[in-house]
Amino acid sequence: SFSFSPTFTFSKFQILSRIPQPASLPALDISTNSNGPKQDSLMDDDPEDLFAGATEEVSLDSPERDVLLSDGPSPAITPITPPTSVIAPRIGHIEEEEGGDSFDVHISVSDPEKTSLSVFKQRDFSVKRRFSDFLGLHSKLASKYLHIGYIVPPAPEKSIVGMTKVKVGKEDQSSNEFVEKRRSALERYLMRTVKHPILLKDPDVLQFLENSELPRAVNTQALSSAGILRMVNKAADAVNKMTIKMNESDAWFEEKQQHFENLDVQLRKLHASVESLVCHRKELSVNTAQFAKSAAMLGNSEDHTALSRALSQLAEVEEKIDQLHQDQANADFYLFSELLGDYVRLITAVKGVFDHRIKTWQKWQDSQVLLLKKREAEAKLQFTNKPDKLQQAKDEIKELEGKVQQGERDFEQISKIIRKEVGRFEKERVKDFKTIIVKYLESLVQTQQQLIKYWEAFLPEAKAIS
Amino acid sequence: MTSLDDNSKEKLRSVSVDLNNDASLVIDIPDALCERDMVKFTVHTKTTLSSFQKPDFSVPRQHEDFIWLHDTLVETEEYAGLIIPPAPPKPDFESPREKMHKLGEGEASMTKEEYAKMKQELEAEYLAVFKKTVQVHEVFLQRLSSHPVLSKDRNFQIFLEYDQDLSVRRKNAKEMFGGFFKNMVKSADEVLISGIKEVDDFFEQEKTFLLDYFSKIKDSTAKAEKMTRSHKNIADDYIHISATLNAICAEDSVGVEIRGLLEGRVASDQELKLTELLRYYMRDIQAAKDLLYRRARALANYENSNKALDKARLKSRDIPQAEEHQQQCLQKFDRLSESAKKELTSFKGRRVMAFKKNLVEMAELEIKHAKVSLTAHPIKHTV
Numbered sequence: 001s002f003s004f005s006p007t008f009t010f011s012k013f014q015i016l017s018r019i020p021q022p023a024s025l026p027a028l029d030i031s032t033n034s035n036g037p038k039q040d041s042l043m044d045d046d047p048e049d050l051f052a053g054a055t056e057e058v059s060l061d062s063p064e065r066d067v068l069l070s071d072g073p074s075p076a077i078t079p080i081t082p083p084t085s086v087i088a089p090r091i092g093h094i095e096e097e098e099g100g101d102s103f104d105v106h107i108s109v110s111d112p113e114k115t116s117l118s119v120f121k122q123r124d125f126s127v128k129r130r131f132s133d134f135l136g137l138h139s140k141l142a143s144k145y146l147h148i149g150y151i152v153p154p155a156p157e158k159s160i161v162g163m164t165k166v167k168v169g170k171e172d173q174s175s176n177e178f179v180e181k182r183r184s185a186l187e188r189y190l191m192r193t194v195k196h197p198i199l200l201k202d203p204d205v206l207q208f209l210e211n212s213e214l215p216r217a218v219n220t221q222a223l224s225s226a227g228i229l230r231m232v233n234k235a236a237d238a239v240n241k242m243t244i245k246m247n248e249s250d251a252w253f254e255e256k257q258q259h260f261e262n263l264d265v266q267l268r269k270l271h272a273s274v275e276s277l278v279c280h281r282k283e284l285s286v287n288t289a290q291f292a293k294s295a296a297m298l299g300n301s302e303d304h305t306a307l308s309r310a311l312s313q314l315a316e317v318e319e320k321i322d323q324l325h326q327d328q329a330n331a332d333f334y335l336f337s338e339l340l341g342d343y344v345r346l347i348t349a350v351k352g353v354f355d356h357r358i359k360t361w362q363k364w365q366d367s368q369v370l371l372l373k374k375r376e377a378e379a380k381l382q383f384t385n386k387p388d389k390l391q392q393a394k395d396e397i398k399e400l401e402g403k404v405q406q407g408e409r410d411f412e413q414i415s416k417i418i419r420k421e422v423g424r425f426e427k428e429r430v431k432d433f434k435t436i437i438v439k440y441l442e443s444l445v446q447t448q449q450q451l452i453k454y455w456e457a458f459l460p461e462a463k464a465i466s
Numbered sequence: 467m468t469s470l471d472d473n474s475k476e477k478l479r480s481v482s483v484d485l486n487n488d489a490s491l492v493i494d495i496p497d498a499l500c501e502r503d504m505v506k507f508t509v510h511t512k513t514t515l516s517s518f519q520k521p522d523f524s525v526p527r528q529h530e531d532f533i534w535l536h537d538t539l540v541e542t543e544e545y546a547g548l549i550i551p552p553a554p555p556k557p558d559f560e561s562p563r564e565k566m567h568k569l570g571e572g573e574a575s576m577t578k579e580e581y582a583k584m585k586q587e588l589e590a591e592y593l594a595v596f597k598k599t600v601q602v603h604e605v606f607l608q609r610l611s612s613h614p615v616l617s618k619d620r621n622f623q624i625f626l627e628y629d630q631d632l633s634v635r636r637k638n639a640k641e642m643f644g645g646f647f648k649n650m651v652k653s654a655d656e657v658l659i660s661g662i663k664e665v666d667d668f669f670e671q672e673k674t675f676l677l678d679y680f681s682k683i684k685d686s687t688a689k690a691e692k693m694t695r696s697h698k699n700i701a702d703d704y705i706h707i708s709a710t711l712n713a714i715c716a717e718d719s720v721g722v723e724i725r726g727l728l729e730g731r732v733a734s735d736q737e738l739k740l741t742e743l744l745r746y747y748m749r750d751i752q753a754a755k756d757l758l759y760r761r762a763r764a765l766a767n768y769e770n771s772n773k774a775l776d777k778a779r780l781k782s783r784d785i786p787q788a789e790e791h792q793q794q795c796l797q798k799f800d801r802l803s804e805s806a807k808k809e810l811t812s813f814k815g816r817r818v819m820a821f822k823k824n825l826v827e828m829a830e831l832e833i834k835h836a837k838v839s840l841t842a843h844p845i846k847h848t849v
Contacts, residue, residue, distance in 0.1 A: 263714070270710040277703040284696035291689040298682040302673055304818045310825060437711075448836040455832040462829055465822035 060442035089194060089209075091187040105129050105209070131158070133214050134186055140204045141193070146349070147356045149417035151425050152199070153192035156185035167451060184334060186456040188342060195428070246358050250415070256422055257354050264347045270341040278332045285325035306465040313461045315413060317454050324447050331443040339436050343429065357414050364407030371400040485715065490514045492609045493626065495604040496524075500596060505529060505557045507603055511626045517618075518627060531625065531632045538621045546760045546798075547805030549813055551609035552749035557599040562592040577633040580709035587705065591698075598742065603612055605746075628819055645680075666803065672810055673758055680751045687744040694741050739831065743824040747817060754813055757806050764802045 092104040106126040138155035145152050194200050194209075208214065248254045292315045299311030378393040492512040499506045510524040536553035539545055547566040566588050573581055607626075610616045624630070771792040778788035 069777045112715075234792070264713050266710055270707065270714065273703055273706040273710060277700060277707065280696055280699040280703055284693065284700060287689065287692040291686065291693050294686040298679075298686050301675075301679045301682045304814070307818050307821055314825065394559050433715075445840060448840050452833055452836045453830045455836070459826065459829045459833070462822060462825040465818060465825070 013254050031081075079106075089187065089190045091190065093181055103129050103131065103134075103183060105190065127209070127212060129208070129214065130185070131182065133208065134189065136214075137204060137208045138189075141199060141202065144202070144204075145199070146352060149353050149357065149358075149414040149421060150196075150198060151346070151349050151353055151421045153189055153196070154342075154349055155189055156182060162191055177269055181338075184338065185342075188338070189312055192342075196424075252419070253354070253357070253415070260350055260354070264344070264351065267340060267344050267347060271337065272339045274332065274340055278329055281325055281329040281332055285322050285329060288318055288322040288325055292316075292322060304465075310461050310465050311456055317458045320454055321451065324450055328443065328447050331440060335436055335440045335443065339432065343432075346425075346429075350422070353418055353421065357411070357418055360407070360411050360414050363405065364411050367400060367403045367407045371397065371404050372398055485822060487773060491617055493604070493607045493611050495600050495607075498596070498600050500557075500559075505596075507600065509607065514793060517623065520627075522627075523627065525626065525629055527625070527632065529554070529603070532606060534632065535625045536606070539616065539619060540756075541577070542619075545616065545619075546764070547757070547802040547809070548613070549750075549753050549757050549809045550616075551606055552746075552753045554599070554602040554606045554646075555749075557595070559592065559595055562588055562595060565591070576706075577709050577713060579712070580706060583705045584702070586699065594738065598738075602746070668807060669758070669761070669803070676751060676755050676758065680748070680755060683744055683748045683751060687741065688746050690741040690744055694738060700805055719772065739828045743821065743828075747820070750813070750817070754810060757809060761799070761802050761806050764795070764799040768792070768799045771795040 090106045092106060104126055105128070106124070135155050135158065138152070141152045193205065199205055294315075295311055295318060296315035299308050301313060302308040302311055374393060374397050378390070378397060380392055381390045384390075490513060494510050495507050496510050497508050498510075506527070507527050507529075509527050510522075511518070512522050514521065521718075532554055536550065539550050566585075569581070569584050569588060576584070601825050610619070610622055617623065664673065689722045771788070771794075773793045775788040
């Protein structure tokens with residue numbers, strides 16, 4: 001079997017300290033965005049407060065957003081010193097429970113001494129999580145980070161078809177396959193999430209990793225990554241419908257956007273081809289097994305002794321080859337196809353982030369336009385005798401000036417973050433692909449080597465016919 | 467115009483063995499021309515026999531000419547006791563042609579490289595079908611030429627020698643109908659065969675064996691064909707995958723060069739060999755079964771003639787004719803049985819040898835291809 005285990009390091013392990021809370025009390029936050037990182041920079045080289053506007057941003061957005069806000073209390077976090085640790089989450093499956101499958105999230109940390117965070121003092125620990133918990137985690141992260149330019153890894157799809165299959169029968173091959181598919185997807189999702197230097201420090205992520213029990217995430221329907229996708233697409237549509245085209249002053253963004261468009265097309269095509277490959281490989285396996293049986297029958301029917309034995313051997317060889325095909329199909333799928341599926345979804349998240357930038361720009365532009373209007377109006381009011389109206393106008397202008405400045409800052413900030421994110425993402429992607437492709441080619445090589453063994457064993461049998 | 471060199475001919479001549487050993491009559495099909503749906507075979511004969519006008523000559527023949535020859539032999543009473551080599555199947559380019567059509571339609575959605583590779587694959591498939599049909603027609607003639615009785619057949623000689631168009635001599639409507647009728651009767655014969663009381667152990671065993679073996683080999687042929695198709699599908703998938711991967715990686719300028727992930731031409735050689743072997747012997751066994759039917763019919767005739775003789779004796783009428791008829795039937799049956807025994811025995815030997823040869827060659831090809839794919843496609847990656 002093939003297991004995923006990219007390890008990762010994070011050199012700067014800084015947790016934002018929020019407004020200090022006593023460790024024992026969960027903080028009840030009354031602001032609309034309870035867990036957004038508010039304070040100090042998450043990146044060493046940015047001393048500015050990145051997220052002062054974040055709260056505002058969220059509340060101004062579409063009502064769908066509100067559903068996605070975290071509904072649990074936020075844990076307190078004690079600031080720690082930066083260590084170098086390695087976290088590798090592995091996910092195993094526990095028996096199905098009422099309300100869906102539960103998964104055993106097993107975390108192993110190397111060099112736990114280097115971190116003073118209590119949970120990571122242990123070398124190995126595990127927590128139990130439901131599938132909906134993963135979706136809940138993702139929705140929280142998406143609501144906090146997507147709109148400011150971070151590429152949040154999408155959660156695995158919640159497939160209705162799969163769910164009904166599971167309920168039909170546990171011993172069913174297809175339900176086992178389904179569970180394995182899901183388990184593997186969750187593992188990849190979690191690994192990508194904790195690999196992200198910013199996300200790893202997020203309180204929701206830490207809570208997910210450490211808390212023995214999580215409150216059940218509500219409204220998982222809307223929390224599914226499909227829901228997020230829909231939202232992202234809506235944002236994209238809104239951007240497309242805008243009559244004002246953004247003046248892209250930065251060629252880098254134009255180039256990158258085009259690059260991701262192309263990549264999107266290519267990846268989807270590749271994914272479709274690989275899915276076709278998996279399907280055909282499975283067909284080949286079935287056909288080979290059937291042929292093996294048929295050859296065995298033919299061997300039985302054959303009255304020439306040596307030929308009969310050779311035909312039976314042929315049947316055995318084909319049976320073994322069938323097993324090879326099955327293993328190869330698994331490799332095709334788990335190594336190759338699922339990776340591509342992940343990246344198709346990831347690219348959508350990337351495109352969404354670019355769209356958010358345009359939206360941010362638009363907001364900034366709108367504020368500027370509004371400011372201009374207000375200034376014109378104020379100028380007009382100068383010549384009328386309405387002092388209180390004039391004052392009001394002046395106040396509004398002041399407020400708008402602030403907004404414009406904020407808008408510009410937001411835009412610059414998101415642009416900066418996207419640049420960094422894209423750089424990180426591309427590096428990861430290239431590494432991921434290289435690793436997986438090499439692994440996959442190795443699986444092909446293995447298959448060929450096995451084939452040689454089988455046929456070389458058969459050859460003397462065939463030659464022995466006389 | 468597609469020509470086949472000696473090397474490829476050697477490879478092709480694999481389904482049946484022990485052919486063309488006799489230098490007095492050597493037949494081959496050195497080349498063939500494919501136009502649209504029609505294939506024109508060049509049948510080349512080299513002979514030392516005086517019954518032929520020239521020692522070395524060639525004639526053009528169509529598939530229908532082969533069928534005419536086969537059916538003539540089947541309907542020749544004299545050869546009732548022989549296994550008539552199965553007629554070569556009609557050349558079938560339907561599959562590659564359909565795929566070529568689909569490829570043309572899907573051209574827009576592929577890269578240049580992909581399209582070129584797919585086209586290459588299809589052309590290779592087309593060529594494989596072509597080679598196959600030439601081989602199967604060649605083997606048919608060679609079976610005839612190496613048979614002590616059939617090689618002397620007058621129609622066979624005409625087929626080889628007559629330098630005009632044979633279509634005049636081909637089945638006219640009446641003959642065709644006769645042939646069709648014959649086929650209908652044959653299926654009734656199957657019931658007849660099973661019902662007849664067999665006096666000879668040898669034939670009893672042969673009958674049981676052939677009937678059972680035929681159904682098994684038919685099944686195996688079908689399953690082998692399915693395997694071949696799946697392999698082809700996978701090879702096609704790899705063409706698309708390889709092309710798209712290269713496009714992605716090229717854009718990255720990452721330096722991961724994936725050269726020919728392909729299993730490549732997996733399906734064309736080894737699986738095809740197996741499928742062809744099974745398919746050929748399925749038809750050959752059918753021909754052997756036909757021999758058994760003819761013998762069974764002869765036996766039935768004999769038994770009927772016995773009954774007729776008894777009746778005649780009872781009625782004291784036409785006894786000499788009945789006796790004569792009975793004698794003829796008996797002689798015919800005995801001749802047939804003797805000949806059939808010889809034929810079936812040599813058939814078994816031939817079949818076993820052919821299986822051995824093909825299975826060995828198939829295994830060797832599998833090994834060769836696997837080794838080649840291991841060495842020919844290195845993964846180069848630069849960091």
